[in-house]
Amino acid sequence: MSPALAQVVPLLGQVTIHNRTGGNASCVAQNKGFCLGWAIDNFDRYTTPLLNHLLLVLVSVAIGFTVAFAMALLSHNRRWLVPTFTGTTGVLYTIPSLAFIFLLLPITGLGWTTAIIVLSVYTLQIIYRNIVAGLANVPAESKEAGRGMGMTDRQLLWRVELPLALPEIIAGLRIATVSTVAIASLMVFANVNTLGGPLYQQIDFKTNIVIAGGLTILMAITFDLLLLLAQRLLAPWRRPPREVTV
Amino acid sequence: MNITPLHLAFLNTFTDAFNFIFHQQEARTGQTMVGGPHQVLHLTGQHLKVTFLALGAATAIALPAGVVLGHLRRGETFAIALGNAGRAVPELALIAFVAAFIGVGLGNVTIAFAVLGIPPILTNAYVGISQVDRNAVEAARGMGMRGLQIILRVELPLAVPTIMAGIRTGAVNIIATVALASLAGVSTLGDLILGRNVYGDQGVVAGAILIALLTLALELCLASLQWLLTPRGLKLARAGA
Amino acid sequence: MVTCHSRLRAAFAFLAAMVVAIGVAACGGGDNDNDTGTSGANSANLIKSNPANNGIQITVGSKNFTEEYILGNIYAQALQAAGYDVKTNLNLGSEVIAYKALQDGEISGYPEYTSTLLESIFGAKTVPADAQAAYAQAQQQLQPKGETAFAPTPFADANALGMLTSKANELGVTKISDLQGKSQDLNLYGSPECRERTDCLVGLQDVYGLQFKSFNPVDIGLRYTVLDKGQADASILFTSDAQLFANPDKYTLLQDDKHIFPAGNPIWVTDQSTVQTAGPDYQATIEKVQKGLTNAVMQELNARVDIDKQDPAAVATQYLKEDGYIQ
Numbered sequence: 001m002s003p004a005l006a007q008v009v010p011l012l013g014q015v016t017i018h019n020r021t022g023g024n025a026s027c028v029a030q031n032k033g034f035c036l037g038w039a040i041d042n043f044d045r046y047t048t049p050l051l052n053h054l055l056l057v058l059v060s061v062a063i064g065f066t067v068a069f070a071m072a073l074l075s076h077n078r079r080w081l082v083p084t085f086t087g088t089t090g091v092l093y094t095i096p097s098l099a100f101i102f103l104l105l106p107i108t109g110l111g112w113t114t115a116i117i118v119l120s121v122y123t124l125q126i127i128y129r130n131i132v133a134g135l136a137n138v139p140a141e142s143k144e145a146g147r148g149m150g151m152t153d154r155q156l157l158w159r160v161e162l163p164l165a166l167p168e169i170i171a172g173l174r175i176a177t178v179s180t181v182a183i184a185s186l187m188v189f190a191n192v193n194t195l196g197g198p199l200y201q202q203i204d205f206k207t208n209i210v211i212a213g214g215l216t217i218l219m220a221i222t223f224d225l226l227l228l229l230a231q232r233l234l235a236p237w238r239r240p241p242r243e244v245t246v
Numbered sequence: 247m248n249i250t251p252l253h254l255a256f257l258n259t260f261t262d263a264f265n266f267i268f269h270q271q272e273a274r275t276g277q278t279m280v281g282g283p284h285q286v287l288h289l290t291g292q293h294l295k296v297t298f299l300a301l302g303a304a305t306a307i308a309l310p311a312g313v314v315l316g317h318l319r320r321g322e323t324f325a326i327a328l329g330n331a332g333r334a335v336p337e338l339a340l341i342a343f344v345a346a347f348i349g350v351g352l353g354n355v356t357i358a359f360a361v362l363g364i365p366p367i368l369t370n371a372y373v374g375i376s377q378v379d380r381n382a383v384e385a386a387r388g389m390g391m392r393g394l395q396i397i398l399r400v401e402l403p404l405a406v407p408t409i410m411a412g413i414r415t416g417a418v419n420i421i422a423t424v425a426l427a428s429l430a431g432v433s434t435l436g437d438l439i440l441g442r443n444v445y446g447d448q449g450v451v452a453g454a455i456l457i458a459l460l461t462l463a464l465e466l467c468l469a470s471l472q473w474l475l476t477p478r479g480l481k482l483a484r485a486g487a
Numbered sequence: 488m489v490t491c492h493s494r495l496r497a498a499f500a501f502l503a504a505m506v507v508a509i510g511v512a513a514c515g516g517g518d519n520d521n522d523t524g525t526s527g528a529n530s531a532n533l534i535k536s537n538p539a540n541n542g543i544q545i546t547v548g549s550k551n552f553t554e555e556y557i558l559g560n561i562y563a564q565a566l567q568a569a570g571y572d573v574k575t576n577l578n579l580g581s582e583v584i585a586y587k588a589l590q591d592g593e594i595s596g597y598p599e600y601t602s603t604l605l606e607s608i609f610g611a612k613t614v615p616a617d618a619q620a621a622y623a624q625a626q627q628q629l630q631p632k633g634e635t636a637f638a639p640t641p642f643a644d645a646n647a648l649g650m651l652t653s654k655a656n657e658l659g660v661t662k663i664s665d666l667q668g669k670s671q672d673l674n675l676y677g678s679p680e681c682r683e684r685t686d687c688l689v690g691l692q693d694v695y696g697l698q699f700k701s702f703n704p705v706d707i708g709l710r711y712t713v714l715d716k717g718q719a720d721a722s723i724l725f726t727s728d729a730q731l732f733a734n735p736d737k738y739t740l741l742q743d744d745k746h747i748f749p750a751g752n753p754i755w756v757t758d759q760s761t762v763q764t765a766g767p768d769y770q771a772t773i774e775k776v777q778k779g780l781t782n783a784v785m786q787e788l789n790a791r792v793d794i795d796k797q798d799p800a801a802v803a804t805q806y807l808k809e810d811g812y813i814q
Contacts, residue, residue, distance in 0.1 A: 015806060018787065020733035020790060028794075029733075042796070094461060096418075098423070098436070098454070099422070099454040102451055105450060106451060181334065182335055185339060188338070191580065195339075200342075202708055204712045209339065209346050212339065213336060213339030213340075217334055273683045349713075349716050350712070350713055428679050431676065431704065431705050431709075431713065433682075433702075440679045441679045441680035443583050443607060443680050
């Protein structure tokens with residue numbers, strides 16, 4: 001028992017009423033900075049939010065990637081579709097995330113569905129743009145060589161163009177995933193208990209903010225490094241392209 | 247087509263939301279009137295005030311820094327990495343961090359949201375300035391221009407499109423998140439979104455509609471500003487390209 | 488290559504900056520008190536598992552603040568001890584969301600304050616001061632809807648206008664009406680929805696005739712922080728808040744001499760069909776397990792969560808063990 005709680009006043013029922021008016025309050029009671037002891041003892045309280053956060057990010061990016069990939073294939077031989085798709089995904093990207101959640105309230109209510117829709121829609125623009133850019137950057141000689149070997153359009157796409165576009169595609173995936181990890185915190189407002197949940201529930205508790213915020217940033221860094229690794233393994237013949245942030 | 251009323255029920259909430267914006271009505275909890283142009287304009291004004299303060303602060307810090315770094319062609323690593331790291335900042339953690347460690351209120355909230363605007367503005371200012379054609383800079387030097395003159399009369403005008411793209415990204419980041427100020431001592435349109443008990447679904451959706459429209463309006467204003475600031479020669483070159 | 492390394496470095500720099508900025512005040516954990524005062528627990532309180540309840544599913548709901556988390560966990564663990572198959576949904580944002588979840592069948596029941604239920608859900612203009620009278624009035628509203636509620640808890644909670652004692656002394660005020668002529672210089676803080684509620688800002692304006700210098704919305708977790716930092720002159724608090732109990736001299740609650748803050752006792756709101764299928768142990772368990780929840784005990788439990796930063800579920804278990812409801 002910690003010193004602060006040593007003086008015990010028995011009262012009503014059997015529940016021990018502690019006197020907390022002493023000067024030597026515990027670290028968390030003082031709430032002046034990060035309390036390592038509390039963090040170690042209570043780390044399991046962050047397991048569920050962490051897993052929810054992870055699941056939400058994975059599902060949303062997977063859905064976003066699938067849709068963006070389909071759009072890119074659709075517009076590959078129909079160049080006139082590219083401005084339309086770029087414009088549409090661009091407009092969707094500017095819808096503020098909090099507003100987006102509550103615009104969906106009358107349609108899908110609050111919950112995982114709403115959170116997944118919002119997050120996957122945000123990934124469309126960057127993934128789509130990067131796939132298109134990647135395909136456009138494939139050298140003409142490579143395509144010629146493929147054709148020379150008698151490949152059909154479909155074979156050319158899957159065996160030459162997409163593999164050569166892989167660095168750009170993964171670069172897009174990296175940016176999308178990192179942003180999604182950050183925005184997923186806000187999905188607590190859509191009633192999904194991500195790492196934003198502990199933040200929102202105990203907004204005044206410094207240790208909690210450092211843990212929940214730190215875990216979110218760590219998750220973003222981890223995804224970033226994993227995708228970088230994937231890029232190296234899947235496309236070792238090409239250096240990753242210089243990313244343009246604009 | 248046979249559409250049952252159930253399928254369109256959600257449209258009623260949107261109708262109610264517009265009704266909330268234009269007409270005062272009794273709060274869900276009764277006894278007091280909420281919504282209507284007076285309250286909506288007040289909250290919108292507050293929302294814009296916080297947005298412009300934060301955007302102003304972010305620009306005042308990030309723009310000169312990015313321009314100077316770009317002019318000197320130094321700190322590329324820092325400028326690019328900052329832009330990338332900026333995307334990883336969880337907004338809710340940021341506002342909670344500022345509220346718990348620094349405090350609430352307009353000044354503190356402005357700091358928090360300025361942090362969201364700084365990375366894209368700085369990175370784009372750096373990229374825009376450092377990518378200005380070397381020949382143009384040399385020509386200016388040949389005409390007798392010096393450091394600050396070159397920045398103001400050659401590099402800045404030529405970099406306007408990139409710089410403004412950064413400011414637009416920063417502005418959208420900020421205005422989209424400013425609603426969270428309602429958790430930290432400053433009324434914004436976030437009051438509507440976070441007050442479902444009293445404003446009802448119509449109030450929450452009205453808040454969401456207003457924030458979305460405000461973001462769109464800000465985007466359009468900044469796009470117009472960009473058009474006005476871009477030198478004519480650059481516009482012609484782009485149109486021709 | 489450059490991009491990768493620089494980004495990594497920036498990310499770590501960011502983390503490091505965060506850690507440095509807060510100045511790691513690493514202090515050993517000290518809040519793992521193992522209360523052992525259970526030896527004298529009343530064994531008559533013990534909840535017995537009834538095989539008849541096995542397989543009957545009950546979803547316990549609660550709203551998303553400390554007191555509700557604790558109550559939700561107490562009821563969930565007690566019902567589990569009685570043999571029910573219990574699920575929880577303890578993060579329902581507000582009374583509107585929680586009550587709708589009940590109506591939609593997403594939860595079997597949740598604890599709601601009589602005052603909140605009558606005013607916010609059923610639009611009553613006034614709430615009886617007596618707990619039983621308020622409960623009866625709530626029942627009148629719930630029954631026709633196919634819902635019902637169990638008996639109220641011993642403790643009650645209400646909004647209150649609080650300030651630092653130093654500020655109250657400086658102003659020379661003890662009751663809310665004393666603020667007349669002074670409120671125009673005071674900054675008031677409360678939850679975002681306080682602005683529109685009669686048991687909050689609207690009541691202070693209409694009933695007491697007070698105009699404040701400003702009203703500022705904050706997350707309910709920050710209502711004491713703003714007082715402590717001197718940003719708020721007055722803040723809307725809850726009478727069962729742990730902070731009041733831990734620092735009785737630091738904060739002063741002004742007396743509500745015109746009665747705009749109705750006190751409410753939580754009642755378990757549920758639907759009649761669940762009562763039918765769950766059998767008699769459902770009501771009996773809930774009414775039994777809340778008997779120990781007096782004002783003092785509830786403040787203590789709130790303090791364990793809000794001040795000692797323990798997990799609400801663990802605090803609920805401590806309560807059940809200390810009072811001998813479970814072993």
